[in-house]
Amino acid sequence: MNKRYSVLIVEDEPIAADYLQKLIAEHCPDMQVIGQTDSVTETVAWLRANHPDLIFMDIHLADDLSFRIFEECDVPAPVIFTTAFDHYAVKAFRLNSMDYLLKPIDKKEFLEATEKFRKASLSNGTVESIMQAIRPPGQEYRERFLVQQGTELRSIAISDTAYFYAEDKVVFLVATNGKKYILDNSLDKLESALDPEQFFRINRKILLSVNSIDSMQSHSKSRVKIRLQPDLGLEAVVSVERSSDFKKWLDR
Numbered sequence: 001m002n003k004r005y006s007v008l009i010v011e012d013e014p015i016a017a018d019y020l021q022k023l024i025a026e027h028c029p030d031m032q033v034i035g036q037t038d039s040v041t042e043t044v045a046w047l048r049a050n051h052p053d054l055i056f057m058d059i060h061l062a063d064d065l066s067f068r069i070f071e072e073c074d075v076p077a078p079v080i081f082t083t084a085f086d087h088y089a090v091k092a093f094r095l096n097s098m099d100y101l102l103k104p105i106d107k108k109e110f111l112e113a114t115e116k117f118r119k120a121s122l123s124n125g126t127v128e129s130i131m132q133a134i135r136p137p138g139q140e141y142r143e144r145f146l147v148q149q150g151t152e153l154r155s156i157a158i159s160d161t162a163y164f165y166a167e168d169k170v171v172f173l174v175a176t177n178g179k180k181y182i183l184d185n186s187l188d189k190l191e192s193a194l195d196p197e198q199f200f201r202i203n204r205k206i207l208l209s210v211n212s213i214d215s216m217q218s219h220s221k222s223r224v225k226i227r228l229q230p231d232l233g234l235e236a237v238v239s240v241e242r243s244s245d246f247k248k249w250l251d252r
Contacts, residue, residue, distance in 0.1 A: 003122065005031045005053040012038040012062040016103065020056055023110050039063045044072045051076045054117055059083040080113050141195040145173060147181035163208035164190055165234060178230035200249050203239040
């Protein structure tokens, strides 16, 4: 007898939730949707009483980002995150993330994600073993960068790196001594390669080290304005979407 899987959909957009229901019904006969929630509060209450095999979870919910669910309760199943914003991918994969689907959800990517879940589930079973099966045993973060200034090559250690910023499609590394160097990397790739305990991307243009924060001030719409050290005159304001996570990152 083929294994059947119970599914929870966490989504606050009715159209998106209906589309997921349709994809599951048409392409996943071994899956049954047993619940649907649209907020952090409702999802936490549901998970305390139920144990699905798989969760499809939007990141922006009615009352907060879905990451708070993991702070409020144990999540007993692997999660396939769905969102329109790709800058949450790094944080998503530090949680029970089986995969990450950008909206509008592509059917091929949906099928690949569910198949990945099946293979890991059949060979391992528990949430812990499933996640071990799809993740590398340990992630190694960047320790240094090889940079060039004129004809001179230099190796800049992470401990000597203050922050990174993008300007006119060029990414710069700013060292703690105030010197800056052009990097052949995007901020997205850098964000994935750096230790999240030490580095945080405050907006689309700046990725900073905790040691580069000289001072902070409250800004409009619950944002935070940062004075960087060394100060190159950049306007460093934490975006609205990242302000809550930024404050939690600092308050640990």
